[in-house]
Amino acid sequence: MPELPEVEIVCRGMDKAVTGKEVSSVKVNRYDLRVEVPEDFGQRVTGKVIKSLSRRGKYIIINIDDDLVGVLHLGMSGRVRIFSPSDEYDPQKHDHIIFNMDDGTCFAFEDPRRFGMFYLAANDWEEGKRFSSMGPEPLDDWTANDLMQSISNKKSPIKSALLDQRVVAGLGNIYVCEVLFRSHISPISQAKDLDMKACERIVKHSRDVLNEAIAAGGSTLKDYQHTDGSLGYFQHGFSVYDREGIECSNDSCSSEILRIVQSGRSTFYCPSCQK
DNA sequence: ACCACTACCTGAAGGC
């Protein structure tokens, strides 16, 4: 489910629901996620106050008291469901970790495929290699110059380069396809061959697409993904993703959208508009 | 060092 816009929506929902509240209890149903959940997860978190939440790339950072952070990644199928004190928690088969707050609020991390992770770290976590090698935030400090530099030696296609979280943080398969379409750049072109103008277009359209998707509540593909169960609707705004065989949305173009496979992932693009 | 490929895991959808 989650690329940057979806993670941002989840992060905002959690922030609103739990920031400033104390954790009264935690239930861990499964420890064998992508990264092993620490055995003492519950003990370390219970009785502590959630200070704030933030996002880095596709990771949600939960600042717990002063010396602890929860690091949450939704993987491919992860969701967070939040229950207000007046709602009753309805357990699901793949609820791995459930937090109960002192005011009766509760949230569950659900992830059928278990590609997600939820672990604890000291609050100087940003020193760790997971985040120190992560690229710039596309909505924040990313420039065309950064992009130009980071791909200047890359022989891989630009599609694959933009999926590399060291190049830019938070883009995934859907939004890379959409960005390249808007930028009129072929996903097949070698990253190192792009000029500064092309990099400028990618940076600009990344901002636009991501901001539009956040404003639309993210994209919902298979099931709901907001923390309150409501749906995002940016999937109706896709120009190319999952539109194989459909006519290109540009008025002046009558080509069909193609699907190819690059680095084992589907790429959707218009062969006429993206050169 | 880089890049493509594979594994990780469950569930939904489509073909027969």
Add this chain to the structure above:
DNA sequence: TGCCTTCAGGTAGTGG
């Protein structure tokens, strides 16, 4: 109905 194959929004490890 059911069985089989394919595919899915991500990341990390390997092997060429």
